[in-house]
Amino acid sequence: FLYQLLEAVIDAGAVTVNIADTVGYSTVNEFSSLIRGIMDNVPNIHKACVSVHCHDDLGLAVANSLEAVRLGVRQVECTINGIGERAGNAALEEIVMALKTRHDLFGLDTGVDTTQIYKTSRMVSELTGFVVQPNKAIVGANAFRHQSGIHQDGMVKESSTYEIMDPRTVGIPASSLVLGKLSGKHAFRERLAELGFALSEEALGHAFKAFKELADKKREITDRDLESLVSEELRMETQVYKLDHVDVSCGDHSLHSAAVRLIGPSGEVLADAALGTGPVDAVYKVINRIIGIPNTLVEFNINANTEGFDAIGEVLIRIESDGRMYTGRGASTDIVVASAKAYMNALNRLILAKQASGELQSIDIEGNRPGIREGA
Structure with a gap:
């Protein structure tokens, strides 16, 4: 039936036919048989570009895609860092570099400027909030590291x-x-x-x-x-509110408190203080009191980008507001400051999104904000 369907759509004018393993179930041998069967049994297959779309639920998306290319497929749907639904899609950087590195086997060129891969990977990670695992092929931190x-x-x-x-x-x-x-x-x-x-x-x-x-x-x-x-x-560069100062007091037998000073949309200085269950919780409560936009913290992650006690700590958070998720990132050698930066980054994205959709017309700091306006 699949062969007849493909022949019919090509006769009807289709110039690209896409073969998908949408749930990432196929092994390489099975996917190879499927592609080979299409190439051998669809009479007009040469009139269309055959494309594949593989998911990585069993970790075989790249392998299946490359096998399809070896058998004559000339379009592969893939993503930077392999991001996608569930376990993700075939990773663009792995496919491109496999074809480039094993040109002796495939004899194909992609036309991709590979020198932009690393920078693009980092940009995608920054924008999406999905951290690239250290042992990730091609773009992971350990990809070219040798310890032995x-x-x-x-x-x-x-x-x-x-x-x-x-x-x-x-x-x-x-x-x-x-x-x-x-x-x-x-x-x-x-x-x-x-x-x-x-x-x-x-x-x-x-x-x-x-x-x-x-x-x-x-x-x-x-x-x-x-x-x-x-x-x-x-x-x-895209901040509505800017973090100006953070000061915390904490300990295993003391109250956790934080004082925060922000610079508002018009350059006004806003400050407040609060108690919390920990220093980060206290900082977030202060920021919420000053800005006053309801949201829920749903994810909080800390990573050190290098080894050593003096490493920069990177905090990744996600907040939810009105059913939408907003990602924030912050970096500092002080993990509390990094946490505050990440929260401000997420809140600024939330504010900008609401302004763009018309849900929030402007930021009125003259209203009933709990925060103390310095100099007032």
């Missing part, structure tokens, strides 16, 4: 011994330039350029100031630290 002594020795003598791809081909800088408190703005700018970031002079100035502040706390600044700094700067 034998592996390290082999890498020094001949990198191709243990690396089937040059990190630079996916946009990861190969140099190991280490930045510190004595590094100047030129070196900072050059490293950001190598990482794929192009900032305006104003944004660069803010990011460099944050870099200097971080360098006073950390002896060495890694690429992941730089990515966190730049991401934080970019998040600040």
Whole structure:
């Protein structure tokens, strides 16, 4: 029946036919038989582009897609970082680099500028709030990391011994330039350029100031630290409310309190204080009292982007308001500050979304806000 259906739709004018494994159930052998059967039994299949759409419920989306390509499929539906429903879709970066690395087997080119893969992966992770697992192929933090002594020795003598791809081909800088408190703005700018970031002079100035502040706390600044700094700067460009100051008091036998100062939409200073079950809870209660937009915190995650006690902590949160989810991220060597930044990021996204939809016309700080307006 499938062969007859495909023949009929192609005769009717279809130029692309899509074969889907929507629930990710097929093994490679089964999917290979399906594609081979279509290629051999649909008389007019050469008149259409055959496409595949594979899900990763059994971890076989990329393998099934590549097998389909080997058998003549010329379109693959895939996503950056493999994001998608349930376990996700076939990962674009894995398919593209498999075709590029094993050109001897496939003999095909995608036309994708692979040097943009790493930067795009990070951008998607930033915008969606889905963290890339460290052992993720191609774009994970450990993808080109070698810990074994034998592996390290082999890498020094001949990198191709243990690396089937040059990190630079996916946009990861190969140099190991280490930045510190004595590094100047030129070196900072050059490293950001190598990482794929192009900032305006104003944004660069803010990011460099944050870099200097971080360098006073950390002896060495890694690429992941730089990515966190730049991401934080970019998040600040779309703020309605800005976090100006956070002060907390906490301990195992004391009351947990927080004082927060925000800069409002018109530059006004808003401040308040509150108690909570912990320092982060207290900070969030203060922010809620100042801004006054109902929401529910539904997810809270903390990750360290590098090793060591001085690592930057990245907080990822999700809040819900009127049935919609909003993601927020924040980064700092102080995890309470990072938590406050993440909450502000999520709330600002909520406010901007409501303003865009007309649900929220403007922010009226002259109204009955519980927060104390400084100078009043």
